[in-house]
Amino acid sequence: MKKLSFLLLSAAAFYAAPAVAQDLGQAPPPDGAVETLEEETSGLSGSVTDESAWQDLSIAIPGFATDRNVDTAANASGTAALGKEIARVVYNDLRNNGLFEPVGPDALPQPSYSQITAPSWSVWGNRDAEMLIQGYVQAGADGRLTVGCYLYDVALNDELARAGWVVQPGDWRRAAHKCADLVYGRLSGEDPFFDSRIAYIAETGPKDNRTKRLAIMDSDGANHRFITTGRSTALTPRYSPDYRQLTYLSYVDGNPRIYVYDIGTGQQTLVTESANPTFAPRWSPDGRYILYSMAVNGNTDIYRVPATGGTSTRLTDTPGIDIGGSYSPDGSRIVFESDRSGSQQIYVMNADGSGQRRLSFFGGRAATPEWSPRGDQIAFTHIGGNFRIAVMNPDGKNIRYLTNSWQDEAPTWAPNGRIVQFFRTERGSGDTALWQVDLTGTNERRLATPADASDPSWGPILP
Amino acid sequence: MNTRFAIVALTASALALGACKKEPPESLPPQPLPTNASNTPVTDPNAGMSGPGTQTHFEQMVNGQNVIFFDTDRYNIDSADAAALQTQARYLAQYPNVTVTVEGHADERGTRDYNLALGERRANSAKNYLVSLGVPATRVRTVSYGKERPVALGSNEQAWAQNRRAVTVVVN
Numbered sequence: 001m002k003k004l005s006f007l008l009l010s011a012a013a014f015y016a017a018p019a020v021a022q023d024l025g026q027a028p029p030p031d032g033a034v035e036t037l038e039e040e041t042s043g044l045s046g047s048v049t050d051e052s053a054w055q056d057l058s059i060a061i062p063g064f065a066t067d068r069n070v071d072t073a074a075n076a077s078g079t080a081a082l083g084k085e086i087a088r089v090v091y092n093d094l095r096n097n098g099l100f101e102p103v104g105p106d107a108l109p110q111p112s113y114s115q116i117t118a119p120s121w122s123v124w125g126n127r128d129a130e131m132l133i134q135g136y137v138q139a140g141a142d143g144r145l146t147v148g149c150y151l152y153d154v155a156l157n158d159e160l161a162r163a164g165w166v167v168q169p170g171d172w173r174r175a176a177h178k179c180a181d182l183v184y185g186r187l188s189g190e191d192p193f194f195d196s197r198i199a200y201i202a203e204t205g206p207k208d209n210r211t212k213r214l215a216i217m218d219s220d221g222a223n224h225r226f227i228t229t230g231r232s233t234a235l236t237p238r239y240s241p242d243y244r245q246l247t248y249l250s251y252v253d254g255n256p257r258i259y260v261y262d263i264g265t266g267q268q269t270l271v272t273e274s275a276n277p278t279f280a281p282r283w284s285p286d287g288r289y290i291l292y293s294m295a296v297n298g299n300t301d302i303y304r305v306p307a308t309g310g311t312s313t314r315l316t317d318t319p320g321i322d323i324g325g326s327y328s329p330d331g332s333r334i335v336f337e338s339d340r341s342g343s344q345q346i347y348v349m350n351a352d353g354s355g356q357r358r359l360s361f362f363g364g365r366a367a368t369p370e371w372s373p374r375g376d377q378i379a380f381t382h383i384g385g386n387f388r389i390a391v392m393n394p395d396g397k398n399i400r401y402l403t404n405s406w407q408d409e410a411p412t413w414a415p416n417g418r419i420v421q422f423f424r425t426e427r428g429s430g431d432t433a434l435w436q437v438d439l440t441g442t443n444e445r446r447l448a449t450p451a452d453a454s455d456p457s458w459g460p461i462l463p
Numbered sequence: 464m465n466t467r468f469a470i471v472a473l474t475a476s477a478l479a480l481g482a483c484k485k486e487p488p489e490s491l492p493p494q495p496l497p498t499n500a501s502n503t504p505v506t507d508p509n510a511g512m513s514g515p516g517t518q519t520h521f522e523q524m525v526n527g528q529n530v531i532f533f534d535t536d537r538y539n540i541d542s543a544d545a546a547a548l549q550t551q552a553r554y555l556a557q558y559p560n561v562t563v564t565v566e567g568h569a570d571e572r573g574t575r576d577y578n579l580a581l582g583e584r585r586a587n588s589a590k591n592y593l594v595s596l597g598v599p600a601t602r603v604r605t606v607s608y609g610k611e612r613p614v615a616l617g618s619n620e621q622a623w624a625q626n627r628r629a630v631t632v633v634v635n
Contacts, residue, residue, distance in 0.1 A: 206616075207613060207616045208612065208613055208614065208616055210611065212611075233611055235575060235579075235611075236575060236576065249579075254606070255606055256579055256606070256607060256609075277579075277583055277606070277607060279576055279579045279580060280576040280579075293576070293580065295580055295583040295584070295587075295607070297587055297591075298538075298583055298584040298586070298587025298588065298591075298605075299584070300580040300583065300584070321577060321580040321581065321584065323576050323577060323580050324576050337576070337577065339536075339577075343536065344574075344577055367574040367576075367577055368574050368576065381574055383573075383574075387572075387574075406618075407571075407572070409574050409575070410574065410575065425571070427618040428617065428618045430571065430616070430618075454575075455575065
């Protein structure tokens with residue numbers, strides 16, 4: 001019976017016109033804009049605490065206050081309850097990532113609206129808080145929310161940073177992530193990363209009959225949405241740099257082909273019209289081009305095509321498998337994978353395909369290279385016994401392992417290049433999950449997803 | 464008609480005996496057809512399930528050799544694979560209306576993108592060998608499933624050997 005249904009499926013796929021095939025669910029709503037308020041910053045004090053110790057900072061994050069508790073589409077209980085929720089999001093961002101030692105709003109007294117800009121220093125000093133994050137939320141007549149965020153140094157009795165944003169009620173979590181980013185950036189000196197999204201593949205079902213659906217979520221797992229229904233296998237998604245599109249592989253017409261899905265319209269189109277199978281789609285940093293890999297008579301090479309369609313340019317032409325690809329942040333070079341030397345290794349070339357040379361010369365195989373958005377590292381999967389996430393310098397030197405498990409693969413970078421996300425497969429069961437780890441190899445943790453998860457792709461910081 | 468079937472089946476068995484390099488799948492080849500099966504009238508409503516041009520018929524006639532196996536990261540056609548593909552080619556010569564898809568697969572111990580390309584390479588190896596035996600290229604299409612569709616569920620050498628395969632499937 002299994003053989004039979006398999007046969008029928010293949011036959012159906014062979015005859016179904018691609019235009020008829022459909023695997024898309026309801027389109028997610030388009031993004032609202034987040035407007036940053038121009039606020040006078042009070043005189044900033046000098047340098048914060050010794051930088052090596054910032055991760056041990058105890059930070060108090062009480063509920064955000066509201067000027068008056070009114071109805072809002074963002075929370076059924078009004079803006080006061082929403083203020084507490086916002087503080088919880090900030091707290092979870094900082095806590096879950098192993099950054100600082102935050103204490104959340106459920107364990108702290110609630111400051112009044114007037115105290116947001118004039119903290120009760122003695123209250124927080126007595127709680128041994130070194131840092132204090134306070135904020136407010138107001139609902140405007142048009143329903144939009146104004147969220148203010150303040151970072152204070154309790155020991156200095158001084159303000160370190162402040163910012164404010166105006167968001168649609170549905171985007172209230174983004175204001176919370178912006179606040180967490182403000183604090184993280186001010187205290188660590190690093191670029192922000194919380195206000196960003198992840199595309200990945202949700203997996204359900206037994207190992208020999210997995211359902212694989214394209215899904216998206218915020219960096220903290222909230223606002224989770226399935227894009228495809230699971231009727232056909234979806235793999236290897238990538239967010240466009242402006243978050244308006246996703247490119248991914250689908251078997252919707254029975255063959256592995258890559259598509260661009262438009263989040264605003266819910267429509268999708270083939271990346272390139274070809275009878276050949278296409279794999280491993282990647283965006284250029286400016287979003288103007290898509291790299292893809294195509295097999296012709298069994299030989300896979302890397303091509304580049306304008307994201308709006310048009311003529312493809314072949315970038316590699318060696319016998320063997322050339323696949324994947326990741327642009328340097330300035331778009332001038334592409335790091336990719338090739339087995340032209342006999343086994344999977346990492347190579348680099350100029351963006352026009354010239355100057356191809358091998359980068360990885362350590363033992364074992366090296367696969368799935370991803371250039372850090374900062375440009376200073378390349379993350380990849382090292383295969384030598386276990387499959388481990390590793391990083392190296394862009395010249396192929398100084399390999400450092402970040403993980404050690406049976407099968408970790410497919411690294412993707414946080415927008416600030418400080419955290420690497422990947423997926424881990426369990427030996428035997430084949431269960432999969434998303435994990436992330438700091439560039440230092442610490443703070444390894446599993447991300448909560450509604451089902452098993454693979455092929456993560458972390459997008460840039462949201463505008 | 465019966466005699467020709469018997470000859471094909473015999474040749475297939477002889478070739479299968481000669482093939483020994485790689486571990487065959489654990490499952491046994493299907494039982495041979497009862498002698499009266501081919502006499503089933505075409506008007507029989509069930510004939511479509513097992514008559515010429517069906518997957519069941521194909522697998523029976525090639526004596527289960529519709530699957531070939533590969534070593535880790537390899538895609539070459541060895542003697543066992545060649546014997547199986549010769550059997551498949553004879554079937555396709557005998558039934559010129561049959562079209563097939565060769566499905567290429569990889570084991571789980573590879574990265575996703577590479578395994579898709581590797582499965583495609585394996586499927587093409589099988590296809591090219593069939594074409595070299597005289598099967599028109601238009602009757603053989605390929606599809607790669609990478610590591611997405613394992614048949615053996617373990618995480619061990621034996622399971623991986625069964626999953627590194629190219630499966631020939633009848634399309635019409």
